[in-house]
Amino acid sequence: MAERLLAVQGLTKRFGGLTAVDDVSFEVERGEIVGLIGPNGAGKTTVFNLISRFFDPTKGAIEFEGKNLLRAAPHEIVGLGIARTFQNLGLFPYLSVRDNLLAGRHTQFRGSILGLALGMGREEERAAVTEVMAMLDAFGMGALAPMPASMLPYGSQKAVELVRALMAKPRLVLLDEPVAGMNATETQAMGQFIRRVRDERGVTVLLVEHDMSLVMEVCDRIVVLDFGRKIAEGTPHEIQTNPRVVEAYLGEEVDRAPV
Amino acid sequence: MLAQLIVSGLAAGSLYGIMALGLILIYKTTHILNFGQGDMAMFSTFIALLLFRNYGLPLPAALGAALVVGALLGIVIDRGLLRWAKNAPVTSLFIATLGVGMILQAIALWMGLIDSRPFPYVLRGPPVFIGDVVLRQHDLVVFGVALAVSLLLFAVFKFTKVGIAMRATSQNKRAAQLMGINVGRIGTWSWALGLGTGAIAGCLVAPIVFLDLSSMIFVMIKAIAAAVLGGFTSLPGAVVGGLLLGVIENLFSGYMPPAIAPLKTTFVFTLIILVLVFRPHGLLGERSVGGHG
Amino acid sequence: MKRIIFWTLVVALLALAPLVLRSYNLYLLNLAAVKVIAAVGLALLTGFTGQLSIGHAGFLAIGAYGTALLAQYFGIPFWVGIPLAGLLSGLAGFILLIPALRLSAIYLAIATLAFGTAVAEALPRWASVTGGYQGMRVPRANLFGLDVQNDVAMFYLALAMVVVLILMARNLVRSRVGRAFIAIRDKSAAAQACGVSLARYKALAFFVSALYAGLAGGLYAHVVGYISPAEFGLAKSIDLFIMIALGGMASLPGPVLGALFLTYLPHWLSGFRGLQSIIYGASLIGIVIFMPFGIWGFVRKWTAPDKVRAMPRPLRAVVEFVQGGASRG
Ligand SMILES: Nc1ncnc2c1ncn2[C@@H]1O[C@H](COP(=O)(O)OP(=O)(O)OP(=O)(O)O)[C@@H](O)[C@H]1O
Ligand SMILES: [Mg+2]
Numbered sequence: 001m002a003e004r005l006l007a008v009q010g011l012t013k014r015f016g017g018l019t020a021v022d023d024v025s026f027e028v029e030r031g032e033i034v035g036l037i038g039p040n041g042a043g044k045t046t047v048f049n050l051i052s053r054f055f056d057p058t059k060g061a062i063e064f065e066g067k068n069l070l071r072a073a074p075h076e077i078v079g080l081g082i083a084r085t086f087q088n089l090g091l092f093p094y095l096s097v098r099d100n101l102l103a104g105r106h107t108q109f110r111g112s113i114l115g116l117a118l119g120m121g122r123e124e125e126r127a128a129v130t131e132v133m134a135m136l137d138a139f140g141m142g143a144l145a146p147m148p149a150s151m152l153p154y155g156s157q158k159a160v161e162l163v164r165a166l167m168a169k170p171r172l173v174l175l176d177e178p179v180a181g182m183n184a185t186e187t188q189a190m191g192q193f194i195r196r197v198r199d200e201r202g203v204t205v206l207l208v209e210h211d212m213s214l215v216m217e218v219c220d221r222i223v224v225l226d227f228g229r230k231i232a233e234g235t236p237h238e239i240q241t242n243p244r245v246v247e248a249y250l251g252e253e254v255d256r257a258p259v
Numbered sequence: 260m261l262a263q264l265i266v267s268g269l270a271a272g273s274l275y276g277i278m279a280l281g282l283i284l285i286y287k288t289t290h291i292l293n294f295g296q297g298d299m300a301m302f303s304t305f306i307a308l309l310l311f312r313n314y315g316l317p318l319p320a321a322l323g324a325a326l327v328v329g330a331l332l333g334i335v336i337d338r339g340l341l342r343w344a345k346n347a348p349v350t351s352l353f354i355a356t357l358g359v360g361m362i363l364q365a366i367a368l369w370m371g372l373i374d375s376r377p378f379p380y381v382l383r384g385p386p387v388f389i390g391d392v393v394l395r396q397h398d399l400v401v402f403g404v405a406l407a408v409s410l411l412l413f414a415v416f417k418f419t420k421v422g423i424a425m426r427a428t429s430q431n432k433r434a435a436q437l438m439g440i441n442v443g444r445i446g447t448w449s450w451a452l453g454l455g456t457g458a459i460a461g462c463l464v465a466p467i468v469f470l471d472l473s474s475m476i477f478v479m480i481k482a483i484a485a486a487v488l489g490g491f492t493s494l495p496g497a498v499v500g501g502l503l504l505g506v507i508e509n510l511f512s513g514y515m516p517p518a519i520a521p522l523k524t525t526f527v528f529t530l531i532i533l534v535l536v537f538r539p540h541g542l543l544g545e546r547s548v549g550g551h552g
Numbered sequence: 553m554k555r556i557i558f559w560t561l562v563v564a565l566l567a568l569a570p571l572v573l574r575s576y577n578l579y580l581l582n583l584a585a586v587k588v589i590a591a592v593g594l595a596l597l598t599g600f601t602g603q604l605s606i607g608h609a610g611f612l613a614i615g616a617y618g619t620a621l622l623a624q625y626f627g628i629p630f631w632v633g634i635p636l637a638g639l640l641s642g643l644a645g646f647i648l649l650i651p652a653l654r655l656s657a658i659y660l661a662i663a664t665l666a667f668g669t670a671v672a673e674a675l676p677r678w679a680s681v682t683g684g685y686q687g688m689r690v691p692r693a694n695l696f697g698l699d700v701q702n703d704v705a706m707f708y709l710a711l712a713m714v715v716v717l718i719l720m721a722r723n724l725v726r727s728r729v730g731r732a733f734i735a736i737r738d739k740s741a742a743a744q745a746c747g748v749s750l751a752r753y754k755a756l757a758f759f760v761s762a763l764y765a766g767l768a769g770g771l772y773a774h775v776v777g778y779i780s781p782a783e784f785g786l787a788k789s790i791d792l793f794i795m796i797a798l799g800g801m802a803s804l805p806g807p808v809l810g811a812l813f814l815t816y817l818p819h820w821l822s823g824f825r826g827l828q829s830i831i832y833g834a835s836l837i838g839i840v841i842f843m844p845f846g847i848w849g850f851v852r853k854w855t856a857p858d859k860v861r862a863m864p865r866p867l868r869a870v871v872e873f874v875q876g877g878a879s880r881g
Contacts, residue, residue, distance in 0.1 A: 052744075052745055054741060054744075073749070074744040074745070075743075075744045075747050075748055075749040075750070076747075077745070078745060078746060078747040079747055083745070084745050086741070086742060086745075090739055090741070090742030090745065091739075091742070092731075092734060092735050092738045092739055092742065092743075093738060094734065094738060094802075095731065095734060095735075095738075099731055102728070102731060103728075103731045103732070103735050103743075103746050103748075104746055106728055106731070106732060106746045106747045106748055107746075107747035109727075109728045111727070111728075113724075113729060113756065116723060116724055116727040116728070116729055117720045117723055117724050118720070118723065119719070119723045121723070121727045121728075125726070125727060164746075168746070168747065
């Protein structure tokens, strides 16, 4: 039996009068790829932001590996083993790809700040660069290393952001719309990429995505939100045939028909 | 004593309030903190002084001219300069306004503003007594003008097309654009009104502190403080913030022991930092709604 | 390697300057060093970390008065007094941390303005101690009984401080600290998701920046030998800001260039009142409109055109941050 990694219990978030997330509960097991889907404004990103501790939930509990996440500050989340990407790109635009990845492993650096000022961090920095380059090469992106992140095409930025998330050696990554704005080939590649992340590195994935073909293809299990509520949960097949899900997406599909 | 301190505080506060109104008029629609406001007010006021002293214009006409110069300056700055910097981020435009201020200082210097110059009072006469509170006649003028400017701006924002468009623009630029409002023109209007108001403040402050290259900068700093107290986006907030600031300052220097009393600006600013920390949007400011991602 | 040789040569040549330069020129260089140190510190805060400060003269004042008072009343020699006063200034930097954590950029700028104004107002207060508005004479610098209060000795002190402090800034900027600073400036949410504590690194930025300003102030006290409150007003804070904006604030050469520019320009233009303001004013406007990367960015455009796009535009980052809530809708 697989082991429970993340448990979200009765999670609720209100912004003024608007309930963005409404009593949502779900679990993610180690080694799974779980999809979190729903129409625009369903509350998916808000769930991510709650897990990342950018907001305090109005109600509810979040546990990761048995630890209460709500005790952690936003910057401590990655140290606990959860890395993430952002819906509208979280790369630092003026840092090179290499430096972005180095920033991604910020928590792995040990040298004291005084030591760094005195120039004693060189050794550690060199080791880190080697590690970053190895990671880039592993995903065939070595050539991008010196480029400023903002100069990359959108698709590459999304991919680099995912690799950056991996630099922290997380056990869970939260991916917010990794293929938004990509064409079919890029989407395909990203799908394989996500699979590789799980298969080769054993990283569990929680995936928010509007591209249904990708979600259905890579996810083991899917949680569906609508107006902040969980309306369904199950295998891709179960979700595709769930009338409530179809209803929630009706009218939505018309204007966001996949390209 | 208390009543006297409060009333004089209100008089000083009215001046801060008028200056703050000018700042906020500009900030509301353009999101530029006009750091040259002090220099710009100094410039308009100086022109009034020149016209009055050197060219024999009657005082009311000279003051009117200051207002016009202020407004024109606003138009020139917006049309002639900020237009060019359309792509520059708003924060760096705040640096550009500082640059404009420096250039105006140099021009004023060349036009003869070398040392401190006395500036004529609009009304000068024996002080007025209300009970045992003493008021300079100038204070009455200040109260009157502050009230008039506030009411006028209120009316502009409430009833005129431009005012309504300015309100719409400050609330949501893009929506205003979609509604067919020419956001650029609104920006120009804001600059004209803002610097016009600044000129009024300048002409009221100058008789009290005399006019030199930097005498308005201190008023501007107080006005920024007043604007912060009021929330930086609210016109009534600016006036209330200014009045509050004037009174607090006066009470502080009136009641504190002489060793501490001169630290009134420090006290006021500490207060403001506290206000900011606990109410990041000021006392009367509204949280901007619906902007996030 | 080539670079190390180049810079070693530059420093060595500078070290020979007292052989050829007259005392007054050395004095100017010393003043330039003061500005370089303070500007580099401010660039770390504003250019790299995106935290606007227009009250930095307050920290200079703490460093200058701290050094002078320590020498005057406790007989502490300058080589202890300057670092001690710098440290004091650094600690004072934490005062701005709370506003920095709670406020958006414009309000933070106002809080720093408040800090600078408060210091400027407080300085003349204890007139019996600080000499009030008249200012105070700084006790002569003394090295183990040897009087070193002269332009040559101060030049070597200034040179040593500049070299050490720039190297330290460079080390920091090239480490995880520099990346954390830039991350906070450009995308604070993503920075946190990478594990960067905003509180910790903003605190560090304020501390280091105030420390540099304090050290610069201490050096200033001994270079000039006389300090008064008027030198640490709003105008000085704005000068510092102009230096980094002009030079290119998100780099280390930028503030150095800006500081040199603002030391020598007034000197060359001292005969023409007003012209200096015009040039400052026009260059500020020009920078905003035509050269958002500052002088250094302009230089790089010619010497390393491929790297120019990679250079950050801190002001844009600051503004996106400011506007986050205000006008994106
Ligand atoms: N910081 C916030 N303040 C106020 N309301 C917010 C905030 N963040 C999100 N919301 C609101 O919460 C609701 C859910 O937003 P959320 O971003 O989580 O949706 P989503 O499912 O990610 O949508 P999309 O598919 O468009 O990304 C929306 O109505 C949104 O406007
Ligand atoms: Mg979303």
